[in-house]
Amino acid sequence: MLTSRIIPCLDVRDGRVVKGVRFQGLRDAGDPAERASAYEQQGADELVVLDVSATPEGRGNALDTVRRVRAVLSIPLTVGGGVKEVQDGVALLEAGADKVSINTAAVQDPSILGRLAERFGAQCVVLALDAAARDTGGWEVVVRSGTHRTGIDAVQWAKEAVHRGAGEILLTSWDRDGTRSGYDVPLLQAVCSAVTVPVIASGGAATAGHLAVALRAGASAVLAASIFHDGDTTVAQVKRALMTEGLSIRPGWEPNKGEAA
């Protein structure tokens, strides 16, 4: 039986880890390779690196970041941010990513999912789905870092993306992201019951309890950024809490490393 995965996320801009609510008021949070290595030693099951660079020059640094992280990291690495063409995904995979996540580009041209999956297999293709609640009920897809509402039904889009070749869905609640109020569980349940691929819950986690709720609701994995970056807790501490709750967890932390903040 698969264990539930705990996935720290590094937002990287111009080669440095940054943190901030919805990419506003960014603060420097260290070197990506150093952070990646520390999280692996704490027992992270996987790592997501999202490049949030605003310029083409910054994006060029992303490949260098991937190479540096890959050299030290022996757990899976998913990279996203700015993948517009198949060739962008190819470059990230060649640099050392194990999976690429695609967001806006897939909404604009869903065939990119199938073209990447045909070449590398569905297990390399992650759909990053950002969703926001509609006033009329349900959720719609939002793109361009949440600045644009598409009107597309989030659950229908999840189904179509899987049909086209996405092997995993990174589902972010745009209403909850950065709020530390917990994942959007109804959204998570709606997407998990609509697709047959693993779903990673994202957006809103502040406590191990939030993670447990999402995993019980059907998420195969939980993604969190701020709770680990701020140093209030480590991956190992969160994993211990989840094991106490009876969830199936791979320990994975190295002796004496799991405790360090």
Added chain:
Amino acid sequence: MSLVVVRTGMANLASVLAAFRRLGVEPEVSTDPQVVRRADRLVLPGVGAFGAAMQVLRDTGLVEPIAAHVASGRPLFAICLGLQVLCEGSEESPGVPGLGIVEGLVQRFPPSVLVPQLGWNLIRPTEGARYLDPGHAYYANSFRLPRLPEGWEGATSDHGGSFVAALERGNLLACQFHPELSGVWGRRVIARWLEAEPVCEPTGVPC
């Protein structure tokens, strides 16, 4: 000692190379049959579709050199799709023959479980396993070999029922999981294969 990694596709090769480099080995990456023929140790990684990978091996003339490498008893490490192409065929690409070094047909996971299998699963080694110990390994696969064939040691995991996690015989180790992505545990598996003195078949004594 020369270690050659066969370039069967593109994705994930960087992770495999990084894992060997962290253990102090600089692999040579090649699809040249001459290079493969003179390799002391061969690594057969693979991500992508069964049919496409077999096509690459046929087009590059590597089917015979890989079979000869295994027949001579030199060490081979196959990863993920690399394990699957050692088999006779796969449901993923009906009618495409595999290398036929391992008896059996690769099949899709049953519809009762999430596919692809993405994540960490428990490894249960057989009693005679030489390279594997119990632990968690990272998987990224939609297809698997359902049963260990006669004459092989290895390990099993469970995802919609038991399936083959790894196969080993003599100097050949084939893993359905990704040791290069399986943290410290995976690093130990690779290190054991690198450090093991080659043994002669079928006696199992050092050459």
